[in-house]
Each structure stands twice: as C-alpha cells, then as structure tokens.
Amino acid sequence: MLGIVLFWVLAAAALVFGYLVFRLDSMARVTFALLASFLAVACLVLLLGLGYLGAVIALMMVIEMVIMAVFMIMYMMNPAGLMPMTMVHNEVGSAAIAIGTFVVLAAGILLVDWPAREGAPPPDPTYALGEALMGGQMLTMMTLGVGLFATIVATVVLATDRGRYGDDR
Amino acid sequence: MLSLIVFLPALVAAVLLLVPATAPRRVFTGAWLAVSAVDLALVVVVWLTPGSGFRFVERVAWMPTVGISYHVGVDGISLPLVALTAVLFGACAVFSLRETRRVKGYVALFLALQAVSLGLFVALDLILFFLFFDLSIVFMYFLIAGWGHGERARAAALKFFLYTFLGSLALLLGFILLYLAAEPHTFDIVELAAADPLAGGGAYAGLALLAIGVGLAVKTPTVPFHTWLPPAHTEAPATGSAILAGILLKMGTYGFVRIAMPILPGTWRQYAVVAVVVGVVSVLYGALVALAQTDVKRMVAYTSVNHMGYVVLGVGAAGIIAGTDDQARQLATTGAVTQMVAHGLITGALFLLTGVLYDRGRTYDMAAYSGLAARAPVFAGVFAVAAFASLGLPGFAGFIAEFQIFTGALASAPVATALAVAGILVTAALFLRALQRVFLGPERLPDAPGTPRPFADLRASEAAAIVPLLALATVIGILPRFLLDAIEPASRALVELVAR
Amino acid sequence: MNENPAALLPELLLLGAAVVGLLMGAWLPRHRQWLVRLLAAAAAGAGLVATALAAVRPDEVVFGTSYAVDTPTHATRAIVLGAVLVALALSVDATAGHRRETEFVVLLLLGGLGTILLGGANDLLLLFAAFLLASVPFYALAGWDKSALGTEAAMKYYLSGAFLGVVMLGGVTILYGVGRGVGYGALRDGLAGAPLTAAGVGLVAVVAGLLFKAGAVPGHFWVPDATAGTPPAVAAIVTTIPKIGGLVAVYRLFVVAVPPDVLDRPLLFAILAAVSMTLGNLAAFFQNTVQRLLAYSTISQAGYAMMAVAVAGRAELAQQALLFYLAAYAVTNLGAFAVLAELPRARTLNDHRGMARRHPALAVALAVCLLGLIGTPPTAVFVGKLAVFTAAVDGGYLWLAVLAIVNTVASVFYYLRWLAPVFRGTEPDPAAMTRAGTWGAVAAVFCACLTVVLGVLGGAILPSLAAVPAPPHGE
Amino acid sequence: MTLQLFLLLAAGLFAIGLYGALSQQSIVMLMMGLELMLNGVIVAAAAFWYFVSPGGVDGQVLIVVVITAMAVEMAVGFAVVTAIYRARQVDMTDDAADLKG
C-alpha cells in the first residue's frame, strides 16, 4: 500500500518537475526542477528494489545538475532568472509531436500484451550486477570505459582552444 | 591474340599519357596511326586464319563466385565488326593528322575508345560486354564535351551520357535477370546461349528481354529512344561522329544478335514482331525526319536511325518462324550484320565529309552552301559517292545488306517489309536534295566570320581517310563473298539457336 | 568465459595506439607529432595483418555472447583499418604540425575502434556502447579545427547523434522488455514469441541510431552540414568510417537477432534504401560546393548499400554484396575526398575549372573516383553495384533495382557537373588550385588505383565474404 | 503498481523530454530535454527488469549504460557548447544555422 502511494507521488513528482523544466523561467530553477525529476525517478528505481542503481542515479544527477547550473550561469544571459525568458521555437509543432508520441506510446503500452514475469529478483541484485559487469557484459563495460576515455579526449579538444603548445597558432 | 588486339591501343594510350603534352603532335597522331595499322594487320591475320565457331577463344576466371570470366573470342558475326572497328579507327587516325586542339588527350581518348570498341565485339561474357559498353559511353562523353563545338557540345554530351547510361543500366538489369535465371548462375554468353535458361518463357523472360531490348534500343538507337543522337552528332567533332555512328551504334545492334537472340530465343520469337514494328517505324521515321533537316550533319544522324532500323527489322524478322524457311531467316540475319558493317563504313565516311564541310565553312547549314561542285569537285564527287552508297545503291555495301534484309524479311513480315522498302525511296530523296542544295546549282559560299579563305577541295590526308572507306564499301558491294563467307556460317548457327 | 584478448587483437592494437599516442603526444615537441601518426599507421597496419590472420581461423563468439568474430567482423575490421590508414595519409597536409595533431590521430583511432566494435557487436548493450564510442570522437573531430563552421558542424553532428542515440536506447529498452534479453541469441528466442507491435517499434528505434551512423534517411540530417562545415580530411572520415560500422551492425542485427517473421524487414529496408538514394541524389543535383555535393552522394550510396541489407537472407549474394560495396565505397569516397584535401581552397564546382591542365594526375584520379561512385566499370563500386543489384533482383526486389538504376543515372548528372569544369580547357583559378602538400595527392591516386584494382580483381575477394554469421543455436 | 503504469510514466517523461528537445532554442535546454527522455528510459528499463525478467541482470546493466550515456552526452554537449560559444558567441541552435541546403 505504501508502495502504491509512493509510486503515485513519485510518478507525479517526476512528471510535474519534468514539465516544469520547460516552464520555469530561471536557469537555476530549471536545473533544480530537472534534478527533482531525476531524484523522483531514482526513488522509483529504489522502490523497485534496485537500491544500488537508485543511489547511483541520485548521486550522478546531483553532480550533473550542479555542473549544468554552472554552465547555465556561464553561458546564458539570464542566470538568476531576473527576467522572464522564452527561448522556444515551433512550440505548437513540438507539443503536437510530443503529445502524439505520448498518445501512441500509451496506446501501445496499454494494448500490447506484455510478456509475463519470469523468475524472481536475486537476493542481492547489486551482486548480480557486479558479476555481470565482470562477466558477460565485460566487453560492454570496457567499451563504455574506452568511450569515457574518448569523451575526455573529445571534451578537451572541443573545450580548450590553446592546446598544450600554448598560444602559437 | 584477341587480348593483344584489344589492349594494344589501351596500352599505347597509357604510355602516351606519360609523354608530356608539349611533345610535337606528330608523336601522338603518329602513334595512333601506327597502333591502328598494327591492329588492322592483326585483325587481318585473324580473319585469314581458318576455323569455325568461336575462334581465338581466351578464357580466364575473373570473379568465379558470380560466374564472371574474362572470355573473348570471335565468330563470323563479331569478326566483321572487329575489322570494321580497326578500319574506321584507322581512317579516323588518318583524318586526325590535322587535328591541333589538345592532341594528347584527343589521341588518348580515341585509343581508349578503340580498345573498348574492339573489346566489346570480342567479349563473350555479359559483364565484360557491359564493361566495354559503359566505358565507350564515358570516353565518348569526354570526346564530345572536350572536342565538340563549344558550349552546346557539353549539353549534348551530357544528354548523350545520361540517356545511353540509362540504357546501359537497363541492360545490366537484364543481364542480372539472365544471370539469376541460369543454373548454375553465370554471366557467360556461350554458356547461357547453350543453356537457354528461360526457355519456358513467361513474364520473367519477357522482363529480361524488355530490359535488354530497351538497353540496346537506346544505344542503337531506335525510335523513340533516338533523341540523344542528333544533338550528340551535331555537336561532336567529325571523327567522334564517325566513331559514334560507325562503331558505337553497332554495339546496340550487335547486342541483339550476340545476346538477345541466342540467349532468349523463345522470348525473342514471341516478341519478334515488336522488333519488326520498331524497326519499320525507325526506318520510316528516321528517313522522313532526315528529309526535313536543313543541317547536313543532323540529316546524316537521322539516316543512321533509318539504317539501324533496317538492322532491327532484320533481326526481328529472323525471329519470326511462321511462314518462313531457314534461308529467309538466315538472309535477314546476314543482312543485318552486313548492314552494320556497311553503315559503319558509309556513314563513317559521310560524317568525316561533313567534318570537311564544317572545316571549310564553319556551319552545317545546307542553306549556306550551293554549287560547291565547282570549287571542290573531288569533295563533291566523294560526297556524292558516299550519298549514293548510303541510299542503298547497288554496287555498294549498303545494297547487299538491305537487299538481304528485305528479301529475307518479306516472307515473315510482308506489310512491314514493304513499308520499309519504301524507306529507300525517302532516303534517296533526302540525299538527292542534300546533294542538290550543297553541291549543285549556282555557286555560293557561307560568309560567316572566320571563313575568308577560299573553299579548299579535299586535302590528301582527308581523302586518304575517306576514300578507303568508300572503296571498301564498293568492294563489299560488288564482291561481297569474302565478307559473307565469314558471316553466313555464324548467322546460320544463330538462326538455328533462335529456332530451337 | 571466453575472454580471449587475442581474439580482439586488432581492436586492442587500435586502443593501445590511441592511449600510447596520447601519452606520446604529451611529451613530443609540436613538430614531432608525426611519430604519433606513424604509431597509428603501424597499429592499423598490424591490425590488418592480425585481421588477415584471424580470418583464417574459425568463427567464434567471445566475451560471453557479446562479440562475434566472423566474416562481417573481419570485413569491417579490414575496411575500417584500411580507411583509417588512408585517412591518416590524406589528413597529413591539413594537420601536420598542428597543435592538436596528436588528438586528431587519437580521435581517429578511437572512432575507428568504436566502428569496428559496432560491426562486431552481438549484444544490444555492446552495440550501444560501441555506438557511443564510434560517435563521440567524431563529434570532436568535426569541431577539431574550431572554425565557426566547424563548431556548428560539430554541434549539429552531436545533437543529431544525441537525439537518435536516446531513441536507440529507448529501442534497446523496449526490445529488452519484449525479448527478455539483450544478447542477440537471447533476443532471437525472446522475440519469436514477443508482441510484434512493440518489437517492431523497438527495432525501428534501434535502427534509427544505426541509420544515424550510416548517414541514411532519416538519420541523415547531419551529413550535409557536418561534411560541408569541416575540413576535407575530417569530412572524409565522418562520411566514410561510421557508415561501415552502422550498416554492418544493421545487417548483423537483422540476420542474427531478429527472427524473419517479426517484421517485414525487406520492405522496411527497401523503403529506407529507396528514400535514401533518391533524396541524396536529388538534393545533390544543384549543389555548388563540392563537399556538400559529396555529402549528399554519400547518403545515396548508403541507400544503395542498404539494398543488400533489405534482401539479406533472401539472396545468397546479399552479404558479399554489402561488404564488398562498403569496401568499394570507402576506397572511392576517400579518394574523392583526398582530392579535396589536396586542393582545400577549391570549395565550389567552378573552382575546379581547368584542373586537368594544372594537375592532370589529380584530375584523372578525381575522374576515376567520381566515375567509380557512379558505378562505371571497371571500378570497385561497379562490382559492388552489380552484386547489390543482383542480390536485390534475386531477393524479389526488382522495383528497387530499377529505382536504383534510375537513381544511378540521375547521379551521373551531378558528378558530371563537377567533372565538366575539371576537364574544361579554361584557365584555372590559381588560388583555388593551390596544392596543400603531396599526401593528399598520394592518397587520391592510391585510392583511384585501388578502386580500379578492386574492380578488376574484386572477384578474388568476393568468395571470402560469403560466410554468413550463423544464427545462434545452429538454426 | 503495474508494468503499464511504469511504462506510462516512462512514456510521459519521454514525451516531455521530446517536447523540450524539439522546442528549446538553447543548446543546454535542449540537452535537458534529452536527459529527460533518458530519464524515461531508465524508468522503463527498471520496470522491465522488475516486471518481466527479474531473474536476469541485463536490465540493470542497461540502466548502467543509460547513466553512462547520460554522462557522456552531457560532457560532450557542454564541450560543444563551449566550443561554439568560443567560436561565435552563440548558444542557440537557431543562431548556428549557416550550414544548410
């Protein structure tokens, strides 16, 4: 029962905060709305018994949103939300496509005969996850690692202009 | 041997590309002349070597998984065309001795064209055939665009490329259908002809023939796929036109006798009447439209449509079994092949002659000239001979061809053939009119800028290029046996293949 | 577990070269960075050797069921490594001595690595991870020169990739939901009894990400912008290398993971191929900047290649056609871009006028490559097209072959629009005809020769591409 | 708590994110939209794991992959924004539309 209540609350929170991301007119508030939405989802993941992943999501998103807030303030002309801002285009079309997508997805979700549940959660999902990461999905993780390495190189290349040889062009 | 004949020009072209363009132009034209002479000599050797069926066969596996091999050989149908190619390119080499514009590229392109033309006629593999077919388009495009008459030449060249390339791809589609129909899959012409993979007919076979037929019809060209031809001819240089009409058009008709008929005999028989109708329409339409032209080169171009129409009529009639005997069908087939040779020689000469006309007067407009016979009697005489040869006068090769086609085709398609015979009347009229306008009557020369010099008669090098072509056409017209002895066994074999 | 690192030798070589190269770059003086390039080339060359050695061994699936080492993987490795080598060569003139030369090389290696993994991935999660690895370095490469257009190109490339990546992840999730697994083997079982609607949507979503890699409709929007905004060397890389991995991945996904009756795959890909080739060709018609023109041409080329995907499993030639086509396309396209890299100031068609006079060898190489892209024999793409068309007709898609033929003819138009000024006798523009160096020309001539050699001797390669990856459980 | 409810939530988040990605001019806001979409994917992945195949571990790995992807895309996105801001002082997609046609 508590689970159901929690679900509804968290779901509503995730959606509402998600919606607010594009409705608020201050960068700081937007960022925190997004964070709130993520945290709600993290709680939902916790609710499903994936404690470790829920915690990871929460932690990651907090850090990410902080960085994002910094970026917002660095690059956007309205850091503190002092002025109302509307920086949207094709709002109607976007809304139409988004609502259409939702309707179609929802229809599919409700109509599709989803597979029945098979098996039970392992006693320690986190352990199983670790085993998988070091086992069957090792290559995936290695690839993701290399991807992170590539991301570092890429972000350095993109974000810094001077390079390691100084200013000479 | 055949590989040597085919690749010798390509090899020399590659070598010439390494020679700096600043070298004297005699180096290039001389090399071309020498290669043509050697090729011609080799072809004569091949011709004189006795044998039957496919000779000088070379076969090397090329892409075995997809049934492609480097397979070449000559028989009585391809050998005359190989010889024609060697002769006509030789004539163009002689004619080009006076060429001054970017000679290196010019000669290299012609040598490349020579190689692919020879290659096409000896190819016994569909993909090899297609390779040469396509390359001929590419090289001819560059020739027209680069050495044609200015800006319009580029438009004409583009049209030529797009149109004939579409045709070639239709052809490729047909080849793929043939390949898939054969078991085991192969692109080999001889094997396909032996296997007759689509003997059962049906829509698939019809589709294959349609694709191949359209592809070849564009190249031939037959009505209504001919509209690329007049602009391409009008804008091309004289030698380019001669090769285009003399050799490249033959690739289409050769495809009919080498591919469409032997590999799809049943389907060919089924739809032969279509070929007959297309042929007759091309004959009459080409002749009538040519009659209305005021541009002499355009006129000659349209007569090509007319002459190729006879070929299509002949091959079509050879596919109609009912009411005919072997002799008639063989005559039609032999006539069609003979017509290819005859048209190559005669129209090649005519285009070179129009090149002379343009060189002197800077225009192809017939109305700009009159009474040239007084200034240039030799030119007028040679042109008249070529014109009469082209209108099918006995004593020239064209008659031997057309007579056989008419005689052989009448039994199977009486009405169509009778209509086609009327085409010779229109051809006669149009050539007489052209002769009258340009050469006869009171003398008048164009006074366009850039033509202050007097209208010079045929020069030695021009005559040396053109006269042998006409002489050969005359020899074939009077003593055709040496040619027919080569063609007839092959056409008999072809008729048997079609009739199976 | 079969975690044999030797099976991934080519991949490990690339990774090692990338890491070592980055470290080396940190220590090398600016004008010695060519050592990094040399290292990369050595790694790629060694990778090719390793690929050749691996190809004679029997197929295997390593790291659980996540990575297949089989014919398509070998082919992907060979093509990508070869393309990396050529890209290393043709980029010398533009990047040598640049302060980010090392990063350029490292990013190229990482992107190549990701592309190879994409081709070999046998698991949806690895597929997505490889997608990330194959994307991120190329985003950075697009913005590598930091010019206004280059960064815009990087932005669009990135935003396209991010969006379609999200869609792809959504698709992965749906497939996981309905198929109870992410490994291709498990999926094949799971999808057999899955609700078809959901499976179809999931597959389309996954394919969306791969189409982004392949630069095919509807994931093609970045292609013209990213190609036009970047230096030729980068444009050559981003239009060539990711396509290989993307198309092989699509092929593998549908051959291995998706039971034939889940959705009408041939129709889906026939539509995608048809739209891609037609749109690419039409949009290329009247482009005046050569890079944009080539960009659209690559979209249409992806369409031709996708024909083989459409008939995979229905025509015996499909896999050979796809792999050979990709190789032929890579060589030919790189050759065309190499010419651009050699003449970086000639941005428009008109800038190329009179090129045959000034640089005859380069002009001939360009002509060979462009005619090759058309599919004129005896170039490699002709053999590829022949195989693709044959496969399409064999697979019952005659209309697609006909459409491809019409498209090919249409494509002639714009390629010739480019070639015509090249061979026109007019006086060239000296500024536009300034050569950047020699490596671009070397690469161009090499590619032109290779495309002809592949075209003539391609038959020898075709049989070695025939072995189709076996569906799991010996089906 | 049913699979359908979770999936509806996921779809809702996905749709909201899609709306943002489509409608926002600022690159950073646009990235937020993409993040929200991934947020939905996480919900769906977790739900599928719990309701369809809790016995397996693929769903969990999937969530890990999604989180990594989020991080990677965020990082690259910020780098791109930095680069384009340096090069032309814009952070709007609409302002960076020189490449077209």
Place this chain on the structure above:
Amino acid sequence: MLWWLVAVPLLAGALLAVAGRRADRVAPAAGVLVATGALAIAIAAAVTRPAVDAPLVAGIRAGLAVDGLSALMVVTVAGATLAVLAHAVGDPELRTARFAGFMLLFAGAMLVTVTATTLAVLLMAWEVMGAMSWALIAYRWWEPESVTAGHTAFLTTRLADVGLYVAAGAALAGGAGSLALAELPGANGPWLHVVTAGLVVAALGKSAQLPLSFWLSQAMRGPSPVSALLHSATMVAAGAYLLLRLAPLLAATGWAAPAVAWVGAATALLMGLVAVAQTDLKQLLAASTCSQIGFMVLAAGVGGVRGGAAQLVAHAATKSLLFLAAGTWLVLLGTKQLGELRGAARRHRLVGVTFTVGAAALAGLPPLSLWVTKDLVLAAALDRSTVLYAVGLAAALLSAVYSTKAVWWVWRPAQPEVIAGGPNGTRAPAGRGRPAGRLGDAALVGLAVLAALLGGLPFVTAGARPSAWWELVLSGLLAVAAVALTWRVAARMGEPRVLASWLGVERAAHAVVVRPVLAMAEALARFDDRVLDRGVTAAARATVGVARVLDRRGEGAVDGSVRGIADGARALGRLARRPQTGQVHQYYAQAAAALAVLALVVIVVR
C-alpha cells in the same frame, strides 16, 4: 567472255568517272573504243550464247546468260551505245570523262540487266541504271532545272523499283529461293501474284508507262545523246525487256498479262496523243518513246514476244537516230522548238535526210522497220482481243501523225530571224559549227540504215511469217493516209493543254505524293524536336506540375531538352534540399516524424 562483256564498259566507265577532269582529254576516244570493244564482245556473245554465274548471297547466285532475247538485246545495247558515243564526240560540252564514264556505266548496267538470270543481279543493274540516268540527266549540274529533272527521273523509277525489292522477297517466300528468273513462275500461292505485281510495277515505271510517264518528259533536260541512249536501248527499254522476258510469268498469273497489255495499249494511245500535241521536238520524241514502248508492253501482255523484241530493236535504232539528229540541231541552232526549227533540214541536208528516214520508220510507213515490227505486235494483239487491236491500230495511226508533224516543220522553208535564237531558244549558242563531225555523220547514216532495214530482222533470225498479211497492208495503208493527211494540216494542229502537259500526271504526283511526304517529314521533324525529344523532359516536369511545361515551351529545342530535364530535376532537387534547413529542431521534428511513419509501416505491413 560474258563477264568481260559487262566488265569492260563498267570498269572503263568507273575508271573514267573516278579519274574526273584529268582524263577529259582521252575520254571521247576511250569511250568510243570501249563501246566498239563491247559491241564486238556482244556480237561474239550473241553467237556463242555463254552463261556464267557466281555465288552472291546465301542460296542466291549472281548469274548472267545470253539466250535468244538477250542476244538481240546485248547487240542492240552495245550498238546504240557506240553510235551515241561516236556522235557525242562532236559536242565539245560532252567531251569529258564524266560523260563518257557515266554513259559506259549506264550501258554496262543495261548489259547486265539484259543478261541477268537472277532477280538479284537484275535488281542491282536496274538500280545502277537509275542512278546513272540521274547523273546523266543532271549532267549540267549547275542548272537547277536539270538537277530537278534528274531527281524526278531517279525517284520515279526508284518508286517503281520498290516493286522489284518486294518481288525478290516474295519470290523467296514463294519457294523460288534462288531468285532465278526462270523459276519465278513456279512461285507458289499468293506469293506468285506479289512477285508478278512487283515486277510489273517496276517494269512499267522504268518504261515510263502510264501513269509514271512524266519523268521522261523532264529527262529531256539532259544532253541529247543521253536522251538518245536512254530512249533507245537502255532505261525505258529495260522495262519492256523485263516484261518480254517474264511473259511466261505474266501468263501464269492470269490477270497480269491482260493488265500489262491494256496498260501498254493505253500508253501507246494516250502518249501518242500527247506527242501530237507537243511543240518541242524533244518532248514530241519523248512522248513518242512512251507510246512506242507501249507497243512492246502490249506485246509482252499478249504474248507476242518476238514482235515485241523486234519492235524494241527497231525502235532503238530509230529513236537514237531521231534524238541524235534533234540534238545536232539543238547544238547547231540552239532550239528544239518545232516552230523555230523551220528549215533546219534544208540547211543540214544529211541530218535532215536521216531524220526523215527515222521519222518515216517511226510513222510506220512501209516498208520501213517499225511498220513490220509494230504489225507483228498488233497481229499478236488481234489474236487476243479485237479491242486491243483497235486501240493499237489507233496508236499506230497517231505515230504516223506526230512523225509527220515533226518532219513537216523541219522541212518548212527557213525563217532566218527566228533561227537566230527565239524567245524559247535554249542557252546553247546558235551556230557553233558542225559538231557531229565525220564520226557523228557515220553514226547517223548507220542508224538510218538500220532504222530502215531492221524490219526484216525477225524474218531473218527466226523465220517468222506475218500471221495476217491483210493486217500489214491495212496498217501500211492507214499510215500512208495519216501521213498524207497530217502533211496537209500540220500547221493547224492544236495543242490541248492536258496533252501538252503530259496529262498533268506530274503535277498530280507532286500533289499526291511529293508534297504530302515532305509535309509529313516536316511534321515528324517538328514532332521529333518538340514532343519526342521532350518526352523525357515532360516526364521529369510532370512531377512538379504541368504548368512548368507550358512555361518553358518557348525555349530553344536543343538546349530546351537538357534544360528541361534540368528544370524538372532542379525542382525536385530543391524539394529534396528543403528539409535541410540548417535548424536542428527541424531536423529533430522531421526525424521523429519519419521514424513514426516507419514504425507505422512496420506495424501495419507484416
């Protein structure tokens, strides 16, 4: 030997023609020499009757043979050629290699025609003859009228030649695979009729029988020696010869023989009337040729081969004589108008006398040649049909009338002021001296002798006897009467326009055939440029809307096509580029929409 017979004139002619101006000096002598040689070989061949053949095309051989009919013909042809060439030596305008060469080729082709044993060879020679007639009639190529006349001759006869081509095909179809003339009657089924019809059309066209007579009128533009040869032993005679040769075939069909007979009779009569109405001497002679050939055709139709052949030979001698004489006057006096030729015979007695002999023979006056030969034909006709006979007799009377008319004019006392060159005079300057020379005179005399005596030929060669002596007497008496009557009324004879213009067939032919063909050609050319060439264009344009087609129509034809495709493609291209707006959010929207559609397709189509 037979090869030599045809090869000598053909090769010599070809050599002379090719050599062109360089050989002008030796050409007249060479021409006469070759013609003499040819005559010698012809006589030898006529005696030895050789036959040769060689393979031509599959199953069809090229055969030559001399039998009774062709023996007569080869000698006639060679003789006429010799006479004409000998006479032409005198005309400075004709002392060219071109003239001599073409004349020899012309004669050589005729020799092949008359000796041919297969249709293939016959057709070859037949067509070459037509081409040579073009070259000779248009000998004065700088005069547009001459060239046009040559065109008319060649095209008209080639129109008829179509019949030969059809006949050849039909013969093959009908089972006569060797195309041997002797086998043609054996063709089976309907093909027999096709063969016959084709041959008849070809022969009638060549022989200028109705309704294809008009080309002969125009052919008078050529030099007179050309006319002399063309009207006597070659060209027009070839048609008659062919019909005589194929009389068995005509008989085999049932309908062909009467048809041919009637055409011949009608031509004889109507062209006789036309001849009577002419005021131009050469036109009169030309029409009379048609008329006389009509008798030969009639002979072929009624089976009187011997009479027809005799008529052919006698007519050849007579007509070449008359044309040479007329040509002499034309050269000397610069006119061929009867009114201006008054006194011509008085001033040039030899020409006058020989002309009169020829005219008398033409008139059918006993005991000259044509009286006999014509009556052999008429006798044969009488065996078949009285009406035919009556028509023939009337035609014979007409020949007496027009011959007399011509003679009457030339013997009238001279009117010097007219002779100097009247309004109708041709360009040839009057009084160029005596061109004919001794050789020319000899030719005239020799021909006159032959014209007078050849009537005995049939009796000599074949021992024929007049079948109905009363008929001979009757026609002789009628001829004398007609001559006498005409002599009295010659000055007052009218020239009805219909007859003077050769029945107006040419104008009709122009209206019915030439102009429609030209118009059709123009129309098709326009169609080709506008419609067919732009079909591709239109297809491309249709995709963007029909309106554009109308919009661009005004553009040049050649450019328009490529540009047309370009326009269509450009529109499509623009359309294809439109999605590429440069705006990322629009890319997103499009990609999302496209993916949605794809998903839909995947779901719906399965």
